[in-house]
Amino acid sequence: MDTDVDGLVASGSPSADPLHTLADHMSAFEEDLEEILISDREIQGKVADLGEQITRDYARRDLLLVGVLKGAFVLMADLSRHIGLPMEFDFMAVSSYGAATQTSGVVRILKDLDHEIMGRDVLLVEDIVDSGLTLSYLLKNLRTRKPASLEVCALMQKTGAQQVPLDIRYRGFEIPPVFVVGYGLDYGERFRNLPFVATLRPEVYRDAVS
Ligand code: IMP
Ligand code: MG
Numbered sequence: 731m732d733t734d735v736d737g738l739v740a741s742g743s744p745s746a747d748p749l750h751t752l753a754d755h756m757s758a759f760e761e762d763l764e765e766i767l768i769s770d771r772e773i774q775g776k777v778a779d780l781g782e783q784i785t786r787d788y789a790r791r792d793l794l795l796v797g798v799l800k801g802a803f804v805l806m807a808d809l810s811r812h813i814g815l816p817m818e819f820d821f822m823a824v825s826s827y828g829a830a831t832q833t834s835g836v837v838r839i840l841k842d843l844d845h846e847i848m849g850r851d852v853l854l855v856e857d858i859v860d861s862g863l864t865l866s867y868l869l870k871n872l873r874t875r876k877p878a879s880l881e882v883c884a885l886m887q888k889t890g891a892q893q894v895p896l897d898i899r900y901r902g903f904e905i906p907p908v909f910v911v912g913y914g915l916d917y918g919e920r921f922r923n924l925p926f927v928a929t930l931r932p933e934v935y936r937d938a939v940s
Pocket of ligand 1: 801826856857858859860861862863864865908909910911915916917
């Protein structure tokens with residue numbers, strides 16, 4: 731058992747795998763989840779790779795990471811700690827109207843950026859690209875503000891679901907066009923804190939509709 735300088739007992743030994751330990755606590759979600767599509771380990775490995783690429787590409791540039799709330803908050807936190815460069819952060823909050831598990835393409839800005847982006851190297855961080863309509867709207871909006879560059883980092887993209895052409899410079903995973911939760915993504919604001927990405931059992935949607 732480890733003790734720190736104040737004599738407090740640490741909850742685990744340094745060699746314990748925190749992700750594994752966390753998985754043991756996931757039983758509370760078991761009745762809602764169908765299948766784990768991307769494990770926490772796979773995500774962490776990919777996020778580290780993306781961070782390294784970004785570090786190489788943005789050396790000596792004026793990097794501003796812009797997270798799209800709420801879904802991207804988990805990726806922002808992990809990704810940014812794999813980027814070994816001075817940088818700044820900003821966030822936008824958007825909501826798209828439409829059915830609970832589908833976007834309509836009509837995007838409303840709930841919170842705009844705090845800072846001007848003119849002349850800056852903006853990297854937009856998104857959780858997932860489905861139809862691409864949200865991202866397409868955001869890119870169009872941000873381009874009018876004349877950043878020096880504007881690129882996208884998205885953890886996931888759904889195969890064959892895209893309705894508009896998009897250039898996603900940094901993409902983590904391609905997944906089937908199914909609704910997923912976890913690692914920032916929600917269903918009815920729940921499940922964002924799962925360290926992995928999973929599909930939901932059909933009953934979860936059915937219960938929500940009735
Ligand atoms: P798009 O406009 O169709 O590309 O949808 C993008 C937005 O819809 C994302 O930023 C997510 O907030 C949300 N979204 C799309 N697919 C999923 C999903 O499978 N689970 C949770 N949210 C999703
Ligand atoms: Mg959402």
